[in-house]
Amino acid sequence: MKKVFQVDWDYGLVIGAALLLLLVDLTQAHTPFEQLVVFLPLHTFMEIFALVVACLIFGVGWHAYSEERSGNTILLACAFLCVGLLDFAHTLSYKGMPDFVTPAGPDKGIFFWLAGRLLGAAALLTVSLYPWRPFRRPQSRYCLLVGFLLFTAAIYWVGLYHPAWIPPMLVEGQGLTPTKIGLEYLVITLLLMAALGFFRTRSAQTETRGLLVAASISVLSELCFTLYVNVSDVFNLLGHIYKVMAYALLYRTIFVGSVRAPFIRLAVSRDEIWQEKERAQITLKSIGDAVITADVDGRVENMNDAAEALTGWTLADGAGRPLEQLFPLADDDVATRENPVKRCLRELRVIAIADNARLGAKSGSIVPVEGSAAPVLDRQGRLIGVVLVLRDISQHKQLEAQLRNLNSELEQRVSERTTQLQAANRELEAFSYSVSHDLRAPLRSVNGFSQLLLSHCAETLDDKGRDYLRRILAATQRMGDLIDGLLQLSRLGRGELRSSRCDLSAMARAVADNLRQSAPQRRVEFVIEDDLWADGDRGLLQALLENLLGNAWKFTGHTENARIALGACSVDGRRVYYVRDNGVGFKQEYAHKLFAPFQRLHDDSQFEGSGIGLATVQRIIQRHGGSLWAEGSPGIGAAFYFELPGNRE
Incomplete structure (x- = not known):
């Protein structure tokens, strides 16, 4: 609220000054003071006051400068030091003052006046256009000061030693010359441009608000100096009053920006530091x-x-x-x-x-x-x-101790379970040995004697007897196959995997050739892709292909134009192999039963088998850490998909 009131008060000052000038102009108040001796001290006082303010502008702006401050402050300070020096020469050259090197007079005084006004207006315009940022080099301010002083010295040299070069500025009784009025309007133009620049940047930079008001008052001051016809009339007096007001506003802006503003920022910084300290203290306590x-x-x-x-x-x-x-x-x-x-x-x-x-x-x-x-x-x-x-970390140490105890207990349990597993494996090996030797021996006897009976005594048997013998032979054959499957399935859980790079295409073609030789009367088309490579145990992968291709061979036995395919496809970036056939197929809802031992989806009268083959396939895939699934449809065929780790697209 205070800032809004301050800005409104400044703008109100400009409006009030403009209304006063309009009132004086409407009353045609061109009457000069009756005695110059009355106006001259007043003029001298106002000029000296303006000179003091200009020096204050320089002193505050120059000595309060730091590397973080904008270079525009130094530019204004140097410019108004020289403006003050030119105002000093103007005061001593004013009509009625004693000789200052050369006699005083209107033209001489106006010359120094216009030089100061042009310099001040040009400085304000430059500041309105130049960004508010520090000098790139700190030494730049000394160069700027020397340049302004040299310009002022040149004006002094012309005004004091070559007055003949100065064109007429005022004709007594007639008023101002076109030269004087034109230069005043040039000053007004520069000030209006500066005011426009300050107006455009008033919200981005705090100092520009005060400079905007000062430039606006200066415009009114210069308008007064285009209207007077006598050096001691009311317009001349009003112009000097507005000039003093503009200088005071400039001083206030420089003082606030250079002296008061740092203290305000310091107070704000102290508050912020206190807040940060309190925040840090609270944070410290909450950690x-x-x-x-x-x-x-x-x-x-x-x-x-x-x-x-x-x-x-x-x-x-x-x-x-x-x-x-x-x-x-x-x-x-x-x-x-x-x-x-x-x-x-x-x-x-x-x-x-x-x-x-x-x-x-x-x-x-x-x-x-x-x-x-x-x-x-x-x-x-x-x-x-x-x-x-x-x-x-007391609790952490306790947890570590508990974890060590649990690990020790786990290692003990693993050791015990490993011992038990080794004992179970030994028992399984003993069982496998028993199956391989003790069970096969009577089975071979039954099979052998049945074949002898069928060969040598077939004529003495009737048809029913010969049929019984054939059934005995078929049963012993199935029993032998079942024993072989069980032995193979039991061996898959033991033994070390020896992984190598295997050519599945070549292995599958060899299996296909063996199947064709086992039943040369069948016409089955094998479609095996080339360059099917996989990493795995060669013996187990050979058994996997024998079981999958043998399974497809068996279930396409009643299919005309049978077709069996081995290939690979990509599933989510993984390389997946498949064996597909156009055999009898199966219902998809029974797919989960396919890989369980002794589970069969078809009757023995249709397709002979032990129910061990696909269980063997699943065990091989599990040993490799892969996955296996099947898809099928009755009368259309079946497809078995398997994935082996480490084989990606």
């Missing part, structure tokens, strides 16, 4: 870890509640005392270690606190801790303190 700050000598300055709770020391008891006395650290073997704060102060880097550190609390208890000590540096990189952060 769960113990935080202790110390000075460059390692003496405690501050600590949070967590630090007091961890050590038993309060801030009142510990402030100013060395950190190593309040927070002694030791190793697991209670050997005192170098305090990390001292090392941090010496090496100026963050020092970690770990490796089973122990902290001695005030009560004498030992607390396992971890944390760090970090140096605090100022903007110049100088050490100003250190921050020590400690975290109580």
